[in-house]
Amino acid sequence: MKDLIDSALEFSVAGSFSRIGYWTRSRLEGWEPPPGLAGRRILLTGGSSGVGLAAARMLNEAGARLVVTGRDRDKLETAVDALGEVGERPLPLVADSSDLDQVRAGFDRAVAHLGGLDVLINNAGALVDRYRTTPQGYEQTYAVHVLSSFVLTEQAVGVMGPEGRVLTVSSGGMYSQSLQTDMQAGEKDFDGVRAYAKAKRAQVALTQEWARRYPEGPFFAVMHPGWADTPGVRTSLPTFRRVTGPILRTPEQGADTLVWLVSARVPSGRFWLDRRERTVLRVPGTRHSDDVAAQLWDRVAADAAGLSV
């Protein structure tokens, strides 16, 4: 019966992605709060707002030691001060994920502060409406969601043992796009929604690829939060928010699966929502071969190494 209800929700999209999905599944399955995470060392990007801030709060309450990143120093300081009233105050790290030099330096600072790393959470992200390039010459949607996550994952794999975890926050929006190996959107006819969906699709494929390349660990997972009412959604998708407002999830509901994945004993390389593995295909014509995923990985690795621009 539980599986039937879950499948019916998943089939309806709105039922699954909205707070209805979270509410029904959490009650049907009697979800437990995450176990204690005392001393787990976590680097969380984009922890000053929305889903990332909610995750930071939940992880902090569970006893984890955190470094959280963001661009806006004041917002980040306010967030960590509030977190510090409950648990250990996280280290706030001002770093723009679109600048790979800041990303690399920030990672080194985080690891030095924590004395190692157990979990990397690639959460920072935004849906932008204008074409902009980064200091390294990449379109910013690609740089923030794909390149930066790739660089951090590469660095994390270098310092973590097989028990380490890399978690990435994608989006249900990724279902609309097929995987492409050339992720660089051009300025002409730039479509921020399409660039965002393509980047989110790439995050899913790259997670599968990381897991394939590291069968002995670390553990890799990619999830989507459903539709959560966050400052990001308010700014980027005001019409969507107006229409769906009453059924949007809270940021905490959006972050639940992310926090669960910090300790869940499940297979590596999968795509998750509401504590269950989900299909990566909903739209006809979006299937890709393993070759395309491997080519994307090589292309992103070359971009990350500065070999392509």
Ligand SMILES: NC(=O)c1ccc[n+]([C@@H]2O[C@H](COP(=O)([O-])OP(=O)(O)OC[C@H]3O[C@@H](n4cnc5c(N)ncnc54)[C@H](OP(=O)(O)O)[C@@H]3O)[C@@H](O)[C@H]2O)c1
């Ligand atoms: N909310 C949803 O319904 C939803 C649905 C699907 C997927 N997601 C994904 O969930 C993640 C969080 O989104 P959200 O809705 O919580 O957005 P949000 O409220 O705007 O929070 C985004 C966080 O990321 C940081 N950030 C954004 N761009 C950054 C950059 N270039 N460098 C460093 N930090 C950056 C922000 O800090 P600053 O403001 O200081 O830059 C902030 O802490 C994103 O990856 C998003 O794509 C959200």
